Amino acid sequence: MRIFPRLQSGRALGIGLLGAIGVTSLCALGGPQSAGLPVPFKPVLEVEQLMEDQEIAFKGLKTAIIDSKWQDARKYSWLLAELANVNQQHARDAKYSELAGEMVSKSMELAGTLKNKDAKAASAGLTAINQVCSSCHKAYRK
Numbered sequence: 129m130r131i132f133p134r135l136q137s138g139r140a141l142g143i144g145l146l147g148a149i150g151v152t153s154l155c156a157l158g159g160p161q162s163a164g165l166p167v168p169f170k171p172v173l174e175v176e177q178l179m180e181d182q183e184i185a186f187k188g189l190k191t192a193i194i195d196s197k198w199q200d201a202r203k204y205s206w207l208l209a210e211l212a213n214v215n216q217q218h219a220r221d222a223k224y225s226e227l228a229g230e231m232v233s234k235s236m237e238l239a240g241t242l243k244n245k246d247a248k249a250a251s252a253g254l255t256a257i258n259q260v261c262s263s264c265h266k267a268y269r270k
């Protein structure tokens with residue numbers, strides 16, 4: 129389960145208050161991972177801009193696969209995974225979060241698949257990502 133933006137200030141306040149009490153309390157509050165963030169996480173782009181970048185990455189990925197540029201394709205997959213990871217921070221509800229999370233896992237999965245330099249498997253991975261784009265757009269794009 130990801131942290132929703134509106135929960136972050138509350139969490140930050142909690143962490144501030146508990147700072148004096150100690151690390152054990154911090155873990156009870158947010159878990160070691162969120163307590164360990166070097167700075168509070170906040171996306172710098174609006175969803176619309178983030179999506180334009182996702183499209184650039186997706187097109188780059190597709191072109192790299194067509195051209196058999198496997199290393200480039202892997203980098204675009206990682207980029208897509210991280211953009212989707214940030215997109216989770218824009219979640220309106222659990223389903224949005226889940227779909228963005230699915231894009232993270234499909235993109236990371238494809239990055240792994242690309243190591244085999246198999247055009248057919250790469251193409252299937254691309255289709256799987258594209259299906260997640262469509263599912264989310266069907267539900268959330270105005």
Ligand code: HEC
Pocket residue numbers: 175176177179180182183186208215224225227228231257258260261262264265268269270
């Ligand atoms: C978890 C949800 C979600 C996923 C997954 C998702 N999108 Fe989006 N996308 C949105 C939403 C919401 C909008 C509408 C944003 C707005 O206009 O405020 C949008 C809009 C867009 C737009 C239009 C942006 C504009 O300038 O108006 C593009 C292009 C786009 N998405 C590309 C993609 C691509 C490519 C993928 C898959 C690689 C993808 N999206 C996956 C939620 C998602």
